Structures are given as C-alpha cells and as structure tokens.
Amino acid sequence: MTITADKATKGRDLRLDLFRGLANWAIFLDHIPNNAVAWLTTRNYGFSDAADIFVFISGYTAAFVYSRRMARQGVLAGAALLLRRVWQLYVAHILLFVFYAVAIGFIAQRGHSHLLDEFNVKWLIEQPVATLTQGLALKFKPLNLDVLPLYIVLMAGFPPLLAVMMRHPDSALAASAGVYLASRWFGLNLPAWPSGEWYFNPFAWQFLFTIGAWVAMGGGERVKSLVMSKLMVSISLIYLIFAMVVTLAVRFASTWMLPSGLVDLFDPNDKTNLAPYRVLHLLALMIVLVRIVPEDWDVLRSDALRPLIVCGQRSLEVFCVGIFLSFVGHFILEMYSNALIAQIAVSVIGISVMTAVAFYRTWSRALDAPAPAGKASAGNRATQGGIG
Template sequence: MAVLKRPPRDLRLDVLRGWMQVSIFVSHAFGTAFAWGIHAAWGVSDSSEQFVLLSGLVLGSVFSLKFARDGFGAAWRDIAMRAGRLWRMHLLVFLGFAAMVFAFDRLTPLAGVAQAGGWGWLLNEPWFALPGAMVGLYQPDFMGVLPLFVLLMLLLPGFVLLLGRFGARALLLPWGLYAATQILGLMPPALGGTSIAFDPLAWQVLFMTGVWLGWRALHGAAPLPRPWWLVSLAVSVVLMGFWVKLSMHGFVPEMPAWVLSLTDKDVLAPLRLAHALSLAWLVSIIVPREARWMHHAFPQAMAAIGRNSLQVFCVGLFLSWMAAALFRLFPADRLLLDLALIPAGIALLIAFARWREGDRAVSYREATARSQ
C-alpha cells in the first residue's frame, strides 16, 4: 500500500471542537440562561452531531495513515488501544458520577435525584448494573455518549477496508443501516429502566461519513464540489431548523407533531441529520482554513480545549451537573449563581486544557531527554 502524506493540522477543527465542548457544558447545565447563546438554541441539531462527525473525520485519517504506513494489524491494534482507553474512561466517569449523584441524593434536599437520573438500578442491584454499564446498555443520565464512541471506533477498521475496496460506494452500508433504523425503529435494548441516548445503529452514519471525508482527504481527493443549488439547499435546511426551533420556543405557531418527530435526537431523525450535515458543510465553506482571528486569545483557548476534548468533556459533565443541582437547591439565587458558575466553569475547562497541554509538553521533553 502506498505511503500517504499526513495533511497539515487544520486549526479550524481544534477551535470548533473546543467551542463544541463549551457548548456541551452549557447545554448540560440545565436551567442556565447561557444556553440561549449556543447554536443548539437556534437549530434542531447541536454539538453532539458535529462532534461525532469530526471525530469520524479525525480518527478515520489517523487509522488510514497508520494502515498505509504500518499495515492493517498495527492500525487495528492502535484503534483497539484507543477504544480500550476510552472504555476505561467511561467506567471511571460512570463510577465517579454515581458517587457524586448519590452524595447529593443523601446529603442535600435533592432526595430522589439518583432515582430520577436512572441510577436506582446501580443502587439496588449493582451486581447486574455494573456489567450493564460495562457493555454500554445501562445508561443513566449523561452516560450514553462514550459507549457510542467505543463501538464506533471498533467498527472503523472494517469500514476503512470497505472504503479501500469500493471507495465512496462503501457509504451505502452505513446509510442503508441508517435508513433501516428510521423505517423499522431498530435500536439496542436498554437496561435498568434507562434508555439508549444515542442509537448507535443511527448515529454511526455521521461517524462513518466523517471517516469517509478523512479517508478521501488523506488520499489526495479534490474538495467536495459546491454547486449553487446544493449550497442553497443547505441554507434552506438551516433556516428550516431555525424556524422549527422558534416554534419550540413559542415564538411562532407550533409545528405539527410529525415535523417535531423529525428532530428526535436519540434516533438522529432525518431533519436533525440534514441540519447537522448542512451546518457542518456551510461552516467548512465560510470559515477559512487559516485566519488571523484564530490566533487570538479566546480562539486559542478553544483550540486547547479541542486538543484535549475527551478529558475536557468528562470534567465538563461533572461541572455542568453540579451547576444544575445548585440551581435547583437555590432557586431564589439562580441568576447570581448562573452569572458566577457558568463563566467559572468555562474558565476551569480552559485552565484544565492548558494544564493538560503543559503537562504533556513536559512529559515529551523528559522522554526526549531520556532517549538521547
């Protein structure tokens, strides 16, 4: 197999992934007024879709490059190790989150919060709940996204093999599976009274589409064409999502139930998928690959978060849940808490990402010194 050349790092991806992590933190802090400032408030998709798409693009490029340079076995071992680390991270977050929720349930007036969040099975039957969490089918609140990524990473090698053999025609498989989920309602079973937050049989289509984009860029393919009619269609979908969201907020007449069903998140319903892809494509067209503003302080802070997105995401889950809990505990002080907690949480995420980057740089210098 020909040796491929690694493309230059695209700063846009780091900045966008960082902003998406901030948006996820804000959206999970239920009750904050800052939620009006993220794009999920004005469209029918949110940062989750963009993060899955970009993760597919990045991991698809990494795997394809490793495959070309070192062979399929080495590439498979690398992605399996990444998936293993992510699985262990999921279990660590699961146990830490459970401890936090149980503490709030027992020690504060928020009695019943554990049961409401789907943690009751762990409390009552941990010998069943823990294996359920290990296989990703027991999903209390906030515990659905990491199991999705573990599964998608394990499916990636087989899809890259299909891309190598069939090219873009390999997309028929993930898109056909997506169509089957929408028509037949396919979804893995959930355990412990919880529900699957992200149906992997549907959400895989975003990830695999991202893998294809990364794979074709790595092989030197020309950028995707931008015919005026397709750009117009993408703009129309984004505007439609804006109007539907306005109806959800009560600013315009309510949409029919069948229209709202097209925006369901757990199954990645068609309008939601179309909105996410349209928005991603328009941003890729509008935002230049290199721009002076990307090197200013705030975009650079977002880029640091983007380069450490997994760890920041996990920390953000804890911070956002605690912020929402404090809003409930002190409703009379919600405005002051909101003005303090959300900016402080974002500052903590930035500081954590900066610390991670500095710590990694020190480790790299030490490893280099030992090798000399």
C-alpha cells in the first residue's frame, strides 16, 4: 500500500477497506469474552491485534485524504476539514457512550447488577453528573469504549503534523518517534477518571498512526524495493512465526515451546504503551499481506469480499454498531447459553448486522449523490467514511 497524492487519481486501494473491514469484525469478536469464534482473529497468533491494524490504516487514510485537501485548498482549509471530522467522531462517541450506558443500566436494573461493575458504568449510578462530565471530556470510558477517544485525540493533533509531513515527511516521522520514546521512558499518558490512565496511551499510539501517514505520503514508495525484497519478506515471515509461537505459549501457559525467560519478555503484552515488538509485528504483517495480496487482485472486486470491503468503507458506523453488539452478545452468552453453537450464532448474527448496516449506509448515502458526477463524489466520501 504505497499510495501517494499523485497516485490518488488511479483509484482506491481496496486492500485498505479489506483490512479495515477485517479489523472491524475482529474487534467485535474479541470484545465478546469466552467466544470460541474469536480464535480466528490475529490477537491469538501474534503480538499486535485488530486495534493496531485500525490505527495504522487510519493514519494512512487520514494522510491520503487530507493531504490532497491541504494541497488543493490550503493548510488552513485542510485543518478545518480535519477538525470537522474530529467533531463527527466525537459526536459518534458520545452517542455510543449514551446508548451503551443506558443499555447496560437497563439490564442491570432487571437483576443483573454485576454488569455495572463489569462494564465500568457503576459511576453513572453513584455520581451521574461527575461521570457524564468526565465522559464528555473523554476521561471516563466504559469497558471497550477506548478506541474512539484515542482516534479523536490523534486526529485532533494531526493537522500540524500533516502540514509538516507534506514538506518534510521523514522529519515528521522522526519527531513522532521521539514522542513515542519519551512516552515510554518518562511514562507519559493522559489521566482517566475516576483513577488511572488511558488504556490506549495516545503519546505512544500516535507513532503507529504517524507511520501509516508516512507510508501514504510517499515513504512507502521510497522504501518499497527494500521492504518488498525476498530478504525482508523472509525476515517478516520468520518474525511472524516467532510471534505466533510466543503468543500461543502464553495463551496455553506452555513452557516446553520456548524458554520461560524468553516468554516473560512478551508477557504481559504491553498494549497500553504500544511495545516496540507490537509495532514490528504490525509492520511485518503488513509487508507479508501486501506481498501476497496485490493491489490489482481481481478477487478484491468479487462478491465474496464485498461485505468486508463495504464494512471497511463504512467503518465508523460499523465500529459503533459492533461495540454495542459485543455487549449484547456478551449478555446473551452469559445469561442464557455459552454453548459453542450459541457462540457461533451470536458471532454470525452480529457480523451480519454490522454488514447490513454498512450496506444500508452505502445505499443511503448514494441517494444523496447527483448523477453522473455523484459516483465520483460518493467514491471520495467513501474514502472519508471510515473511522480513518
């Protein structure tokens, strides 16, 4: 995926939508505890997971879209458009926050009060005004509502970084790396409420976001011959296999696979501060995926992959629905049946609903587009339609 501003006229890279759609499905599955279907997701076989893919592609897409707007309309106009997107993300988060909390509170009042603690919404009952205030400030987050606040903060700080990256991409990446290293060395993070810090440390995760943006701004094209070489692909494959063995050893508490001292270096997996081995794993995964899935692969335009592609294009809506459905799925499995057939049914129905929402949003937005130029404008909006 090495799209630059000059390459934009050649059309969308559907691999972005494919991988983002997969990430949406994986996040939904991973957020349902004790769900056997979640063993299909990448978090069980490596150091990084769907959240890493999400943030990387979001940075890539944001740079791809808004750098062209800045080049065409000026830095100020591009920054205004970026901040407009931040506002849309913020509104989506608040709506999700309200629906999520109300649903949990409604069920908790009907004999399932333990859900208030389990999903971290008891503060809405005990201190409603303070909790809502801190929720609006993004300091209070119920369980599983951490990704959107992270992305809101990353996008809010992106305009000046993008302006620099358009002229000095390597310097912008170096500055981002400096912030990342400082966050890990000095323990920089944002405070959460009522205690603790953000689960996704934005000072660390901005580095992965920036790497995605750097790739989109021509960095990927400059290093393409190196990263796509047989040697680099081989190294990436070896690292992915090593990460899978370590992760499985941790999952099954197996000491025969690797020395315990080696496994301890990766357990627990530092997701909050984005451990370097997570970054390397995500980059290795991207190198291998890009190598085996070419941009002009006909299957990307097939009916079989259409649901994933559309879920990637309507990512914000699909993400919000998936988070809400993960709570519904968790409740169903915990309160009624946790049998394997129930886990499969909940997973399949949830993904089907997410896909239906994606197709509906694509269809409804197409109604607003005038013909024949509407097709082109709809395509441009699709680029911005995802969470990235």
